[in-house]
Amino acid sequence: MALLSVNSLIKRFDGLTALNNFSLDVDEGEIVGIIGPNGSGKTTFFNVLSGMYPADGGEVFFDNHSENLLKLKTHQIIGLGIARTFQIQRPFNNLSVLENLMIGGHCRTRAGLFSALINLASARKEREQLKDHAREVMALFGTRLRSVEMNPAWTLSYANRRRLEIARALVSDGKLLLIDEPTAGMNPAESLQLAQTIQAINKKGMAVLVIEHDMKFIKKLCSRVVALDYGQKIVEGTYAKVRNHPKVIEAYLGRE
């Protein structure tokens, strides 16, 4: 059984149909790439999946949960195991790198108002464990995040903020990671390094869905590629198949 199965998902913005009967299955431990021209509905798909936009139709099932994901509230989704990053970076700017990561672990911790007020030992222990876990995740990126962990997120470089967002999503210990255009604004060396990091994440047993325009990146990473256009899936298959498919070329370049 697939880890994530999306069945004929529909999302409309007034007259515009951003997602039109979009279906997709992701298996455990897979890296699936999503490509498509601008405005083809890639990011909308992520936004619907992570609960930021309500869907207009279709159903999404995840893991062993029998409930339709689209019926859940936004904050419940990360707890099931779906974490995401954003295309336009959205770190918590005035919080430190470490605090950003700790918020990623919010769904895995339980301490409430009263345990904080009476400074309960269990709450303190939970907090220390969360910090340790956040630092473990930081180690995936070498010393890049570790060396600036006490600095506010807005002081980070562009590439580091991307890393921060991925790390923040990873602290939630999910099973599926949604990454939206990770290499935008990165130089080739950094892209390569990021691809290796994503492979390392994948090896730890996390499935990855990645939206990307950089075809080299997709080629290196993805076992399967899905091409979108006008909210519809036009082709699905290996990189080689999708890359040369006439419909994909038409979507990007237009008909001759």
Place this chain on the structure above:
Amino acid sequence: MKLANPKDETKLDDLAGGSQAGIREQKQNPLVRVAELFALSKWYVKLLIVFACLMIPLVVQSNYAMRIIIYIGLYIVLALGLNVVMGFTGLLNIGHAAFYAVGAYTTAILMVKYGMSFWLTIPVGMFLGVLLGIVLGFPTLRVRDDYLAIVTLGFGQIIYIVANNWMGLTRGPRGIPGIPVPSLGFSDYQIVIESYPAYYYLILIFVFFTIYACVRIKDSRVGLAWTAIREDEDVAAVMGINLVYYKTMAFGFSAALGALAGSFFAVFQSFVSPNSFTILESVIIITIPILGGLGSIPGTIIGAIVMIGGPEFFRAASEYRMVIMGAFMVVMMIVRPQGLFGKKLYQPTYKM
């Protein structure tokens, strides 16, 4: 601004890209450093401050000065409560006096009409405050920013108008006089709190309790969730933070502290009337954390001392003192918009 030469401190790792371009750390506010030095870091500094606070009634002899100091304590409790909603969670609340009123009226009515002990009216007032805070918390899930300010403004007015018109319960504009003094102890051994020093120690306990609660919460999982909501609500929700729960919790917590201050106000004044809870009251409470620095606990305390003590300091200038305070506020907002102890918050130029 002069940037440090990035080459001076470049590590090998940075050369591959992602250099920090000399921005190692946000340049720290010297006032914040002073506050950390004096208020937070060392245990003996804390002890010294507590000791100094305990000594005040022995040093200050005049009743007039004691009264001002007690009011400063009262406003510290109020402002720290509001700071939870405005500073930590980033929700503007122009109706904080409503919670203050609920605490004051609860204590007044229960003590005068039902002869309840002052100590028992405190939890009742706080409970009612929390309920009201939750009621106010709900609309905040649908409205944001400026619209939220209008909602809270209306809420404050509703409580004021209810207090002014519900003759059967609050006696309307005539107010509730003759609130008895609180006392502590067994049947024959009573410590009656009626002198200024006694009231001072009472409010000092409330202030310490409030500071303790705020510091604890700020450093906890709940505090982190609140700041995440302040930074970016949508991302906070995606990161698993239940906005309904945490926003109503912030309002509830803030309201409990507001009601606590109200209970004290009732016994201290021994008279409550709607005039004490007008919109002007809410505005004064708002200016305190803004002046001190939103989100900063020492800042809010200093803000209360300046805002409440300041006009009294200029009393010799009679009618001009409020003009001086007003001008001071204007200058403050131009020179230091982040407040005395506030960190300058980074605002992104765009939002998705």
